[in-house]
Amino acid sequence: MPSTLPFQHRKLSTMTLPWPVDWTALFGTVRPLILEIGFGNGDYLLHLARQHPDYNVIGVEISNKSLEKAEQKIINSGLPNVCAIHGRGETALHHLFASATISQIHVNYPDPWFKSRHAGRRLIQRDTLDAIVSRLVPGGIFYLATDILDYAEMAHELLADTRSLTNQQSVPWADEMPGRIITKYEQKGYQEGRPGHFFVYQRNEIAGPDVPVMQELEMPHIVLQTPLTPDDMLEKFDKMTHHIDDIHVAYLEAFMDHRRRALLFEIKMQEPTIDQHFCLTLTPREDGDYTLIYATIGNPRPTLGMHIATGHLGDWLASLHPDAQVVSRKVKEA
Ligand SMILES: C[S@@+](CC[C@H](N)C(=O)[O-])C[C@H]1O[C@@H](n2cnc3c(N)ncnc32)[C@H](O)[C@@H]1O
Numbered sequence: 308m309p310s311t312l313p314f315q316h317r318k319l320s321t322m323t324l325p326w327p328v329d330w331t332a333l334f335g336t337v338r339p340l341i342l343e344i345g346f347g348n349g350d351y352l353l354h355l356a357r358q359h360p361d362y363n364v365i366g367v368e369i370s371n372k373s374l375e376k377a378e379q380k381i382i383n384s385g386l387p388n389v390c391a392i393h394g395r396g397e398t399a400l401h402h403l404f405a406s407a408t409i410s411q412i413h414v415n416y417p418d419p420w421f422k423s424r425h426a427g428r429r430l431i432q433r434d435t436l437d438a439i440v441s442r443l444v445p446g447g448i449f450y451l452a453t454d455i456l457d458y459a460e461m462a463h464e465l466l467a468d469t470r471s472l473t474n475q476q477s478v479p480w481a482d483e484m485p486g487r488i489i490t491k492y493e494q495k496g497y498q499e500g501r502p503g504h505f506f507v508y509q510r511n512e513i514a515g516p517d518v519p520v521m522q523e524l525e526m527p528h529i530v531l532q533t534p535l536t537p538d539d540m541l542e543k544f545d546k547m548t549h550h551i552d553d554i555h556v557a558y559l560e561a562f563m564d565h566r567r568r569a570l571l572f573e574i575k576m577q578e579p580t581i582d583q584h585f586c587l588t589l590t591p592r593e594d595g596d597y598t599l600i601y602a603t604i605g606n607p608r609p610t611l612g613m614h615i616a617t618g619h620l621g622d623w624l625a626s627l628h629p630d631a632q633v634v635s636r637k638v639k640e641a
Pocket residue numbers: 344345346347348367368369370373394395396397414415416417418419430490491492493
């Protein structure tokens with residue numbers, strides 16, 4: 308029977324949901340929460356929802372294709388206590404959940420590319436683990452599975468260093484987890500001679516790291532005075548990048564919006580907890596100055612990174628002519 312719950316329209320996303328989410332309003336019920344990060348084909352997510360009918364189960368997945376398949380499975384199942392969200396697990400942990408609100412967090416086989424150039428962006432690292440600890444309720448459980456021995460060793464070191472978590476097993480990790488369903492990736496690992504290594508850690512009473520919910524900032528806003536025309540500025544634009552701490556901004560393209568005599572700048576940005584692809588728009592005002600703000604294309608969210616991206620672009624535009632200057636600047640600095 309297809310589900311009729313309000314949230315089960317398609318394409319829930321970390322970029323469109325409120326920060327933090329009111330889960331009671333979203334599910335229409337007050338229940339403890341279970342989170343799975345990187346649910347792949349969604350079978351384990353649905354298994355969690357069936358196994359725990361008194362919990363609301365939330366899956367977060369970065370792959371659109373996997374998300375669409377899981378959404379269909381959820382709708383077909385008619386289960387009222389599960390939803391799938393598109394986005395990075397890191398974004399969900401930092402932006403969608405308040406502290407001490409999740410009873411179980413499951414991560415199965417993250418980062419199969421562990422050894423490659425993506426290693427710096429792996430899911431299980433200090434910042435994400437701190438966010439996991441902070442989001443677990445006291446007594447909440449963190450489950451992690453990996454088929455990569457080096458990953459297991461790295462995770463073991465991090466977990467052993469985490470005073471607010473207690474290992475629930477007598478060994479650093481178990482090689483079997485009775486009663487657990489085997490995930491699609493796990494099956495593949497067994498067939499290829501890579502068995503799983505399973506971690507089970509419980510949130511104890513020791514105070515953990517303070518990881519605040521990342522909320523939206525005000526909209527960044529710059530007013531620019533310049534004798535240059537939009538065409539002059541477009542001509543001077545070249546692909547450029549800007550980096551501050553862990554925030555990386557790439558200005559990819561500039562386009563002329565002829566109808567509005569406005570310039571659009573296409574930007575890709577990585578922050579530790581969120582990736583965004585958005586446009587800033589430089590629009591002429593009646594007094595002859597220009598306003599630089601973000602365009603509403605693609606659900607941009609005003610974060611610190613977006614402020615930094617706006618501030619740097621404003622400074623660059625002002626640097627193009629000796630008589631150009633930023634006359635008003637509502638931008639948070641790093
Ligand atoms: C190796 S697969 C495992 C899939 C599934 N858990 C299983 O065991 O069959 C890793 C999954 O995590 C997803 N993923 C990777 N990094 C992620 C992140 N930062 N946030 C959310 N999902 C992520 C991938 O898209 C992929 O579906």
